[in-house]
Amino acid sequence: MRKTVLKVINGYYRYDKRYDNYQLEDINLELYASEWISLIGDNGSGKSTLAKVLSGLYRLDRGELFLNDVLLTEETLPLFRKTVGVVFQNPDHQFIGTSVEDDVAFSLENQQIIRPEMKRRVEKALKDVDMWDLRSQDPTSLSGGQKQRVQIAGLLAMQPDVMIFDEAFVMLDPYSRRELLTLLSDLKKTYPLTIISITHDPEEVERSDRVIVMGDAQLKDDGTVAEIYERNASLTPPPSEALHRLLIKKNHRLKEGFMSQADMVNFL
Amino acid sequence: MNRLIIGRYFPGNSLIHQLDPRFKLIFVLYFIGLLFFLDHFFLQVIFFILTLVIMMMTRVSLSIYIRGVRPLIWLILFATVLRIITTRGGVVYFDVGFLTVSHFGLLSGLYTFLRFIEMIFISTVLTLTTKPIDLTDAIYFLLKPLRYLYVPVEELSLMLSIALRFIPNLLDETEKVMNAQRARGMVFGEGNLLEQMRALTPLVLPLFAHSLKRAEDMADVLEVKGYKSGEKRTHYRALIWGFKDTLGVVLMLVLMLVVISFNI
Numbered sequence: 048m049r050k051t052v053l054k055v056i057n058g059y060y061r062y063d064k065r066y067d068n069y070q071l072e073d074i075n076l077e078l079y080a081s082e083w084i085s086l087i088g089d090n091g092s093g094k095s096t097l098a099k100v101l102s103g104l105y106r107l108d109r110g111e112l113f114l115n116d117v118l119l120t121e122e123t124l125p126l127f128r129k130t131v132g133v134v135f136q137n138p139d140h141q142f143i144g145t146s147v148e149d150d151v152a153f154s155l156e157n158q159q160i161i162r163p164e165m166k167r168r169v170e171k172a173l174k175d176v177d178m179w180d181l182r183s184q185d186p187t188s189l190s191g192g193q194k195q196r197v198q199i200a201g202l203l204a205m206q207p208d209v210m211i212f213d214e215a216f217v218m219l220d221p222y223s224r225r226e227l228l229t230l231l232s233d234l235k236k237t238y239p240l241t242i243i244s245i246t247h248d249p250e251e252v253e254r255s256d257r258v259i260v261m262g263d264a265q266l267k268d269d270g271t272v273a274e275i276y277e278r279n280a281s282l283t284p285p286p287s288e289a290l291h292r293l294l295i296k297k298n299h300r301l302k303e304g305f306m307s308q309a310d311m312v313n314f315l
Numbered sequence: 316m317n318r319l320i321i322g323r324y325f326p327g328n329s330l331i332h333q334l335d336p337r338f339k340l341i342f343v344l345y346f347i348g349l350l351f352f353l354d355h356f357f358l359q360v361i362f363f364i365l366t367l368v369i370m371m372m373t374r375v376s377l378s379i380y381i382r383g384v385r386p387l388i389w390l391i392l393f394a395t396v397l398r399i400i401t402t403r404g405g406v407v408y409f410d411v412g413f414l415t416v417s418h419f420g421l422l423s424g425l426y427t428f429l430r431f432i433e434m435i436f437i438s439t440v441l442t443l444t445t446k447p448i449d450l451t452d453a454i455y456f457l458l459k460p461l462r463y464l465y466v467p468v469e470e471l472s473l474m475l476s477i478a479l480r481f482i483p484n485l486l487d488e489t490e491k492v493m494n495a496q497r498a499r500g501m502v503f504g505e506g507n508l509l510e511q512m513r514a515l516t517p518l519v520l521p522l523f524a525h526s527l528k529r530a531e532d533m534a535d536v537l538e539v540k541g542y543k544s545g546e547k548r549t550h551y552r553a554l555i556w557g558f559k560d561t562l563g564v565v566l567m568l569v570l571m572l573v574v575i576s577f578n579i
Contacts, residue, residue: 099535102539103539104535104538104539125541128538128539128540128541129541131539132539133535133539135532135535135536137532139484140528140529140532140533140536141532141533141536142480143476143477143480143533143536143537143540144448144480145446145447145448145476145479145480146448148551149448149551149552152551153540153542153551154540154541155549155551156548156549156550156551157540157541157542157543157546157548158541159547159548159549160549161549162549162550162551162553165549165551166551169551185483187480187483187484201540
């Protein structure tokens with residue numbers, strides 16, 4: 048049986064508490080350990096709001112949020128902080144330390160981890176993301192991809208169960224983006240991580256185990272990559288599926304349903 | 316903007332670079348304090364030579380230090396001239412109306428000039444050889460006892476560290492906004508004072524908006540990284556007091572004795 052990491056029951060959230068205009072409505076969601084979940088949907092559909100709720104940054108106006116069966120309250124918030132990490136879009140707005148290692152150590156300092164253990168974790172995390180050699184550098188002098196690697200190292204050092212990426216790779220060039228996604232895939236093989244990625248990038252979606260579609264502040268669909276693209280023709284598909292659809296249109300005889308990159312390679 | 320020396324760190328491995336930032340900070344404050352007790356020409360010479368020796372020990376080019384003095388040179392000269400004409404005593408070299416230049420006046424002007432120059436040089440030694448974050452740590456350490464008076468030392472230290480961290484970003488952003496406004500036909504640095512101030516409005520407003528957005532993002536980051544105001548934290552970096560720092564304290568005592576001996 049799969050272990051539930053995050054669970055939302057009847058979740059409602061609104062920014063302006065004076066009005067009944069909810070940015071999240073009737074959210075019922077269960078996220079399992081070691082899943083890679085892509086959260087997709089149009090701008091303003093509530094993806095980032097949901098991410099902030101899941102990370103404990105925003106509190107539900109109605110409903111309940113559980114992390115490893117523990118209900119989020121003021122008392123249990125520190126547990127969320129230790130267990131759920133977030134990487135936001137703009138890396139330049141996220142650096143606190145003036146050197147790479149200082150930045151990675153920041154969350155550990157807040158958790159009152161003793162210095163030898165902190166040193167060990169920082170070294171391990173920076174080596175995991177291949178940034179150890181640049182540990183003394185000023186993070187602002189790094190490339191976009193390296194900056195997000197440092198952010199990922201910051202999360203790894205916390206040893207979290209859940210990593211949330213709020214359009215974290217959107218500012219990167221395609222090469223760096225692919226490199227980071229490969230890094231995440233590798234990390235997921237090494238550590239029991241649940242990854243929640245808010246994205247518009249079909250290539251990124253294709254790597255996930257599960258896709259959740261949001262629209263009008265609600266969950267619209269939930270399934271595997273293949274299921275989602277089969278059921279939602281209006282969504283921009285990953286390149287392999289886009290080619291698949293194009294070939295069908297040109298009267299080529301291909302299998303029905305979704306074609307992943309691996310399927311397409313096999314077919315070709 | 317890259318010509319600014321104040322607050323700049325020059326990486327290096329000189330003896331001065333290696334000293335504990337706490338010692339450097341205390342020494343600089345102490346040294347500046349002593350400068351106000353140098354009423355003897357010989358003392359002035361000793362302190363000036365000492366300042367030059369310390370500067371040379373940093374292995375940073377003298378021209379860098381002079382660049383640090385340049386923005387303040389008019390202020391220094393004004394104070395020096397004021398001192399010359401307001402101090403009287405000894406042989407009078409020049410006396411026309413209210414302008415009197417006497418021997419003591421010249422000496423006093425020279426002392427004022429040297430005091431200013433030495434203050435700037437020695438503070439520049441501190442900033443050129445100490446990483447901003449080490450300086451923040453030193454300030455935090457020295458202010459620590461104020462926690463007992465409910466001064467939020469930890470918060471002040473973090474604020475200072477984040478502010479230092481964002482200075483290069485802010486300069487970059489200013490450059491970007493200026494270029495964007497130039498592309499729209501904006502001209503900076505021309506016209507009278509009022510026109511120049513008006514030209515700054517389209518620069519300041521976007522910068523202000525960006526800073527607010529950045530502050531909002533930073534608040535989210537601090538929260539998800541588990542920072543809570545007033546909570547105890549451990550520290551990744553450790554300041555290490557070495558033998559060289561202790562020797563520095565001895566030098567401070569010697570300086571004190573020298574100053575006292577000349578003032579008795």
